[in-house]
Amino acid sequence: MNRRREISRISRRKLLGSAAIGAGALLSGCDQLSGNAGFRKLLSKGEDANFTVQRSLASRNALAAEFGEDKISDIFPANGTRYPNLPAYAKFAERGFAGWPLLINGLVDNPQNLTLEQVRAMPSQTQITRHDCVEGWSAIGKWTGVRLSHLLNLAKLKKSARYLVFHCADTLGGIPYYESIDLIDAFHPQTIIAWNLNDEPLPIGNGAPLRLRVERQLGYKHAKYLVRIEAVDSLTGIYGGKGGYWEDVADYEWYGGI
């Protein structure tokens, strides 16, 4: 095979490996979204109080950049909570997080009461992405986990569901850490519940045993130490009401787009 054909074969394989598969998945994500009442309302009215950054659906669904293995950072920092203060957490850590619970409830028809083992046995995907923290650092890491859309398809969102709230096992200054995203990000093909970082189980500092990766948004949205995913129709009345720990305590933007 001549050199030109070799190159075009390689680049096609690269495309098929990431972008093309991503586009297919994106379409199925859109199909699921268009059947959802909350999402249609968002599109037709475009007046969601929290949704201050107006972007087209196409740009919300665009993929975050992915990198090669050679770009992975030598050290992926741990930021915010580095070890949850919940006494039960240390007990789980001692036994490799065996039996760690992940609950999916709220506005769903089939609430899920999963264990870490069950989640890790689900279909997985791996992505090498850059994490950007508002405190001024970035790092590239390789994350493996199950697509959030897979979990939501098991739990079957009710038509009234508009947001997913991620409840964590840690508190900062006595306040529970939590985050939330809308259904566009929930069904985005790079939004995963990750259990591995750089081919190893998540280190405790990076959110063991399960954390959210929502690659189009800033670091604070990537909730670590996940114990429960709750589908809701409004963020009012959830903790401080602004959709996340940092949103509540320091007025960070709810949509932390990169």
Ligand SMILES: Nc1nc2c(c(=O)[nH]1)N[C@H]1C(S)=C(S)[C@@H](COP(=O)(O)O)O[C@H]1N2
């Ligand atoms: N549960 C929980 N999730 C969290 C935080 C936290 O303190 N607690 N910090 C957030 C912030 S500000 C960032 S930048 C990232 C840091 O992830 P890392 O520790 O893997 O670098 O986690 C985010 N998710």
Ligand SMILES: [Mo]
């Ligand atoms: Mo951050």
